[in-house]
Amino acid sequence: MKNNIVARHLFIGxxxxxxxxxxxxxxxxxxxxMRLWRAFGDAGYALLFVTLIIGPLIKLSSRFTFLLTWRREIGIWFAVLAVTHGLLIAHGWANWDVAKFxxxxxxxxxxxxARIEPGFGLANTLGFVAFLWIVILAFTSSDRAMRWLxxxxxxxxxxxxxxxFYLVAIHTSYFLFIHYTESFHKSVPPQSTFVIPFIxxxxxxxxxxxxxxxxTVKSKNRRIPQK
Incomplete structure (x- = not known):
């Protein structure tokens, strides 16, 4: 069993x-x-995407039930990439300066x-809240945590x-569509190739x-006896 878990993590990793x-x-x-932390962030969002579509797919069709056995590993590796993304920014760009972050x-x-970018602080606040929640999700993604809680x-x-998902989506949207766009006081990098995949x-x-x-609502309504 333990070897199977390791193999699954190696595969998803x-x-x-x-x-x-x-x-x-x-x-x-x-x-x-920037290229490095952007890559970790984009890859993390891709794994978050896979993690979140599994549940709805199973509700729509039982054919996707087999994906459920992979959701934990995918979610954990999303957390690894997301946390790495956050730490790279905090260390490499912000230099652990809270005000700058x-x-x-x-x-x-x-x-x-003084404040430089009006939306920058809000976007990073959302990202930071998501970061904390992701860490909690990762540390509780085990049978032992489920039994304990x-x-x-x-x-x-x-x-x-x-x-x-919503926090990360809003955070990412700001940087894709607002922050890294033409501005009078700074030069901006080329448009991210992640725009289309993100949308x-x-x-x-x-x-x-x-x-x-x-x-789900329709199924429940059909089970309710009509008076």
Whole structure:
């Protein structure tokens, strides 16, 4: 059993590393440091996408039930990539400067710290909240944690994966469509190659969630006896 778990993690881990490498290659025009944390973030979002479509797919068709056995490993490796993404930014870009991380920097012309980008702090706040929740999800993604917490509290915590999706999606949207766009006071890197995959994956997750919800409601309504 233990060997099987290790093998499964090695398999998903290999896919995670491969995806990271693919996105690293895709961002060849970016600065090396930005290229690396961007690759981890993009690959992490791809694994989050896979993790979140499994549930709705199973509700829509029992043919996808086999995917359920892989959801834990995929989710854990999403957490590994997401946490790495966050730590690379905190260490490599922000240098563990909390003010800078939330959009405040020293402006020589003003002689004081001031906010640079209006939406930057909010986007990183959402990312930070998602980061904390992802860590909690990762540390409780085991049978031992489920037994210790109890089924109901454990399920409540892991329902938060949907909240993580929305937090990460908004966080990513800001950097894809607002932050790294033409501005009068800074040069920006080329448009990210992740834009189209991000839009498609986000739309698919939302579409499947809505569709599976509608199917669930209809099924329950059919079981309610008519008076």
């Amino acid at each position: 290999s896919i995670a590393i491969f995806l990271t490498f693919v996105f690293w290659l895709a961002h060849f025009e970016w600065h090396d440091e 939330f959009g405040y920097e020293f402006i020589p012309q003003l002689g004081r710290i 109890g089924a109901s509290p454990w399920k409540w915590i892991h329902t938060g994966s949907h909240i993580v 498609l994956m986000s739309a698919i997750v939302l579409g499947l969630q809505i569709t599976s919800y509608i199917k």
